[in-house]
Amino acid sequence: GALGGSVAAQESLEPNTWEEITSYNNFYEFGTGKSDPSDNAGDMVTDGWEITIDGMVDNPGTFSLTDLTADMTMEERLYRFRCVEAWSMVIPWNGFELADLLNKAGVQSGATHVAFETAVLPDVMPGVRQRVIDFPYVEGLRLDEAMHPLTIMATGVYDRPLANQSGAPIRLVVPWKYGFKSIKSIVRITLTDEQPKTSWNDINAREYGFYSNVNPEVDHPRWSQASERVIGGGLFSARQDTLMFNGYPEVASLYDGMDLSIEF
């Protein structure tokens, strides 16, 4: 898609394989290991999925995913995906702009933030049963971040429906932020006038900020963010420099006047 990052940057991106994308995941509902999600997510049923849209919207309600996405414009977006753990992939998402969905819901004036919530299905989610973190997993964006044309709701990869471990049937993708912001298997979207609680920030506020923009100059206490290992790269050459906003400089204006080392 023409909007999927700068065109020059897109051309040089080499997507990871389906196998890589679907066998190396963080999805704590299914366990904390990288292969736990692919091992354990198979039993999640995504047929008949419903999403509740509520809060400060003109058209609140609970909608079937099919109805909700029926009139959305589907596109492919080839995006970098940068995990806070300092590894990265390139993923060919299929999805639509979140802004289209929010416009359909009718955002009321005064709303400033969007909150998201992941499904909690203890019967099929071993990580939920073990309570490895507090569930439901929640995330949030400022409204202008949510409305940015780079921000999409993804329903597929490589023109196939999302694998369960990738956040089926629908997930957020915010390519200039660390991966944990791109919340998976969404069941609720809430428009609000305050900054919503976000899971990792709640677990450890010193390590994970609300914004969590990819920023090579602001270190995570645990990992330097100056560089990243490219999954699928060679053993001796996989590490590359991390780009500001993960290589999406067009979002910089969203943060004009903010000190990103404080609001990290």
Next chain:
Amino acid sequence: MSKFIDRINQLARKVPTWVVYLLLTLPVALLLFQLVSGGLGVDPAKRFEHETGELSLKLIVLGLAITPLRKFLKLNLFKFRRAVGVMSFVYVSVHLFAWVLIDMNLRWAQMYEDIWKRPYITIGMFAFVLMIPLAVTSNNLSLRKMGAATWRKLHKLVYPIAVLGGVHYIMVQKVWETEPMVYLAVILALLATRIKWAPKARTAPGV
């Protein structure tokens, strides 16, 4: 049970230590083979780093278990203590080289910064440095030259090393994971068996 232990003790007397060195080399050999043949999954560098680190910690735990096993179960594996200790150093070295070479790809400046700025790396590196004198003196000549008492004192360094290793493993995780905490608990329990409770009781009058 005691018959079973007797049989192991008999077997241990017969097995030469080089067999143990060889056996303990097999896991790292297999990992290296998998690393070059693509058998370590999507993120081979991380997997290799993790496996060698965990194996090294396992050997440290095994080394710490040898004394209590003899004390409480009369199981005598003393002969293999040096092999286990030396191999734990080999594994921790491979773990470190993996970080330098296939994880960090020789980014020296960033590594230098990480060693000072990331507490879990600082702790891991400190534990590695503490292991060097133990590895260097793990031979009969050093033992003779230093004298048994001094040598034993030096090698008590393995106690803080084990704790640092366990803490390093816990800190690598993003959340409180069970497995690393079990390692640290076992390490602390093995160290607790060495505490001499109320040593003065023996000399108390009337005993």
